[in-house]
Amino acid sequence: NAGVTQTPKFQVLKTGQSMTLQCAQDMNHEYMSWYRQDPGMGLRLIHYSVGAGITDQGEVPNGYNVSRSTTEDFPLRLLSAAPSQTSVYFCASRGQGALAGELFFGEGSRLTVL
Amino acid sequence: AQSVTQLDSQVPVFEEAPVELRCNYSSSVSVYLFWYVQYPNQGLQLLLKYLSGSTLVKGINGFEAEFNKSQTSFHLRKPSVHISDTAEYFCAVILMDSSYKLIFGSGTRLLVRP
Numbered sequence: 747n748a749g750v751t752q753t754p755k756f757q758v759l760k761t762g763q764s765m766t767l768q769c770a771q772d773m774n775h776e777y778m779s780w781y782r783q784d785p786g787m788g789l790r791l792i793h794y795s796v797g798a799g800i801t802d803q804g805e806v807p808n809g810y811n812v813s814r815s816t817t818e819d820f821p822l823r824l825l826s827a828a829p830s831q832t833s834v835y836f837c838a839s840r841g842q843g844a845l846a847g848e849l850f851f852g853e854g855s856r857l858t859v860l
Numbered sequence: 861a862q863s864v865t866q867l868d869s870q871v872p873v874f875e876e877a878p879v880e881l882r883c884n885y886s887s888s889v890s891v892y893l894f895w896y897v898q899y900p901n902q903g904l905q906l907l908l909k910y911l912s913g914s915t916l917v918k919g920i921n922g923f924e925a926e927f928n929k930s931q932t933s934f935h936l937r938k939p940s941v942h943i944s945d946t947a948e949y950f951c952a953v954i955l956m957d958s959s960y961k962l963i964f965g966s967g968t969r970l971l972v973r974p
Contacts, residue, residue: 781964786966788964789950836904847894847962849896853901854903
């Protein structure tokens, strides 16, 4: 069972560079999301999607874009990286509806922006 | 506004001692409650959840939590901790309205010492 797979695990960028964090899940989950984790701040929701073709902003969406062309994939794009985006990023998915509330997380992508 | 509060950012404890990690929430709607655990350099995984029924719920690795609606709390407990329990623990709620929004607390780092 692959679950939620994120790539890359580590990335170093220079200010202004762009990159895409990949996320794929094989559980046929409708709901997918991206969080960033910073010391002392817990997890903050960046963007989420409730199904293919549908995306919405979370708590901290600025500087990030997402798309959802398939059920399986939910990439996160940084168009012009800034040092404030240095963080650990987690992709997570769950079945639709609150009763399927358990989130399944990827192992994380550690991004450093110089 | 809805929120989840974990008052203790770090809890040091000796091996085989009992531990309680505190979680309080604020919400104008009903909630489902969760505890997640994050081991070093890994993603989060579900420890236990409360959806309905008995207010005392048991999870993996000997952990349990009790839902107290009047105090809006969902504290996590373990009667005897092991070194391997050293991790970060996150409390989370799902709002039982049309948003099904998931809100995380800021996390509590449990440090088990020999």
